[in-house]
Amino acid sequence: MGKRGDFILMVVGLLFTYVALGVLVVLIIDVFFDALPRLSIKFITSYPSRIPEHAGILPALVGSIWVGILTAVISFPLGVLTAIYFEEYAPRNIFTEILEINIANLAGVPSIIYGLLGLEIFVRLMGLGRSILAGSLTLALLVMPIIVISAREALRTVPNSIREASLALGATKWQTVFYQVIPAAMPGILTGTILALSRALGETAPLITIGALTFIAFLPDSVLDPFTVLPIQIFNWVSRPQHEFAINAAAGIVILLALTLSLNLLAIYLRARYSKIRW
Numbered sequence: 015m016g017k018r019g020d021f022i023l024m025v026v027g028l029l030f031t032y033v034a035l036g037v038l039v040v041l042i043i044d045v046f047f048d049a050l051p052r053l054s055i056k057f058i059t060s061y062p063s064r065i066p067e068h069a070g071i072l073p074a075l076v077g078s079i080w081v082g083i084l085t086a087v088i089s090f091p092l093g094v095l096t097a098i099y100f101e102e103y104a105p106r107n108i109f110t111e112i113l114e115i116n117i118a119n120l121a122g123v124p125s126i127i128y129g130l131l132g133l134e135i136f137v138r139l140m141g142l143g144r145s146i147l148a149g150s151l152t153l154a155l156l157v158m159p160i161i162v163i164s165a166r167e168a169l170r171t172v173p174n175s176i177r178e179a180s181l182a183l184g185a186t187k188w189q190t191v192f193y194q195v196i197p198a199a200m201p202g203i204l205t206g207t208i209l210a211l212s213r214a215l216g217e218t219a220p221l222i223t224i225g226a227l228t229f230i231a232f233l234p235d236s237v238l239d240p241f242t243v244l245p246i247q248i249f250n251w252v253s254r255p256q257h258e259f260a261i262n263a264a265a266g267i268v269i270l271l272a273l274t275l276s277l278n279l280l281a282i283y284l285r286a287r288y289s290k291i292r293w
Contacts, residue, residue, distance in 0.1 A: 042271070048264035057265055061231050062247070066258030071266055073230045074247035077146070078215060078273070080234060081243055084150035085157065085214050090207055092154075093161030097203075100162075101169040102191050121159040128156045129223025137224050144225040147237040152220050157210040164206020168199040201285040208281035212274045218245040244270045 060070025096117075104110045132152030142148040172195050180190040196203075221243060222228075228250040230242045244266055251263035 045264045045267050048261055049268045052261050052265035053268060057262075058269070062229055066256055066262055069251075069259075069262050071244065071247055071269065073233055074242050074244045074266070075269070076233050077230075077241040078243045078270075080146050080237070080241065081150050081153065081221075082211060082215055084146060084237060085153045086207070086211055088150060089154040089158045089161055089210070093158045093207070094165050094203060096158075096162045097165030097169060098191060098196070101166050102187070102195065117159050117162055121163060124219075125156055125217055126219045126223060128152055129220030131155065132220060133224045142238070144227065144240050145238045146234055146241045148224055149221050149226055149241060149243075150237070152224055153214040153217060156217065156220060157214050160210040160213070161207050164210070165199070165203045168202025168206065169195060171202060172198045204284045205281045208277050208284070212277045215243075215274060215277070216245055216270065218243075218249055221246060222249075244273070 057070050058075065059072055060068065061072055062074075063069040100110065100114065129152060132148060132155065136142045136148040136151045137144065140148075142151075176194050176198060177190055180194045181187075185193070226246055227240050227242045228246055230240065234241050248263045248266040248270065251259040251266065254260075
């Protein structure tokens, strides 16, 4: 009965997986055909407009790139250093166990909570306003637990024999971690980080909460300028009654999917490249 039950569960799981995948493919195809009339260089290089045929996504695209890069710059070193501390240096006691549990819990907190936190700390308390920096700091808080967890899992895959061999040859603890452990764990660290940043690119609620603009007709010049991002621009178009704006939203969705897919392909490439270097 046990083997039969496992087989039934496997069949049911595969069935639901293929059904979900089929629905996703149908939705993507439908959105793509809806977006075809607006997919062009002009759409990418134009500013938003109240006339649907003249509207573009340039400020939202540039804002997404600004926010994505700054979020990575903030969250990656802090997340990786935190993971290294917990795996290589932190003592095993009740205090570190509580911290580990809290970090795992933070990965499941709804994104709107991070938006409220960013609104209070970065926008009001620190006085950053509705700026790119405030949005990036908020998204960095959102993805940092994911980066910490994925980096810790990557560090755990490094055999202890590598650490012991390095120490036996006279290397110090930090030399072992920096020259042996981190390079060996880098494929997993980069993969987890890029996938976390892919989630950040698609977030809308935290940025709306901190006051990101829904209509912007200029490009930001610095990290302290107001901004918008692709998900917010898509949300703005979807909320309008005109059918032409729905076509613009479909085109924006396709471009956002292309950005996310590019990040996933980059994660696969980096994982394969560093795996070859490792071995």
